[in-house]
Amino acid sequence: MDVVRESWRRIERWIASEPALPPVEEMFNPPAALTEIDAAERALGHSFPASYRASLLVHDGQIETGYVPHEWLPNGMYLLTLRETVALWREERAAETRFGNEGDFEGMEEDTGESDRVRDFPTVTAAGRLPMAQNEGIxxxxLDLVPGPAGNRGQVIYTRDECSFSVAGSDFADFLSRYADLLERGEARYDAESYDAVVPTDEQATWEDLLCG
Structure with a gap:
């Protein structure tokens, strides 16, 4: 999808303009091979939405550096590789199998104002939710493949706290384009001193204000 590639080019230009960030080629992996994407889909039991598949054909997540990759996504998150997505999804399924019938997840039901778009499950994880970014378990x-009745299959959702979600885009292309807009307009900036992450430029603003308003 051309819109995904163009959004990536915009983000790459923004990264190149940030002196605190390394060059793009030191932050992001090269494209995933089609065979790798197909294998990941088989392992997950789901086909990737077209826009996310297009993104994988630009960058397969961020480069592993032995420490936390640069946190350039909202809420200090970084983009996972295909391998990391499959591994984390499997960890979530194993946790559900281990604890799901023992009541350990009680109290983890979603309490979200977007319940018409994000389906309510007993836990925030679900087999139809494919992890694509994280901030060290925080x-x-x-990618939400099991949306609520007013949501879109493949919408991008993120945890705004431990048990509720916000919708950041109707699909990955929509999220990436709108996020590139925020970076180019200066509504979000990389704060190397306090956070080592991208934060809203207006200290009174939240990511919900920027992405969901």
Missing amino acids: SYMY
Whole structure:
């Protein structure tokens, strides 16, 4: 999809303009091979939405550097590789199998104002939610393949706290384009001193204000 490739080019230009960030080729992996994408889909039991598949054909997540990759996504998140997506999805399924019938997840039901778009499950994880970004177990971004009745299959959702979601885009192309807009307009900036992450430029604003308003 041309719109995905163009959004990536815009983000790459923004990264190149940030002196605190390394060159793009040191932050992001090269494209995933079609065979790798097909294998990941088989492992997950789901086909990727077209816009996310197009993104994988530009960059297969961020480069593993031995420490936390640069947190350039909302809420200090970084983009997972295909391998990491499959591994984290499997960890979530294993946790559900281990604890789901023992009541350990009680109290983890979603309490969200977007319940018409994000389906309510007993836990925030679900087999139809594919993890694509994270912040070291603090926050997550998913491709939502099991949306609520007013949502879109393949919408991008992220945890705004431990048990509720916000919708950041109707699909990955929509999210990436709107996020590139925020970066180019200066409504979000990379704060190397306090956070080592991208934050809203207006200290009174939240990511919900920027992405969901």
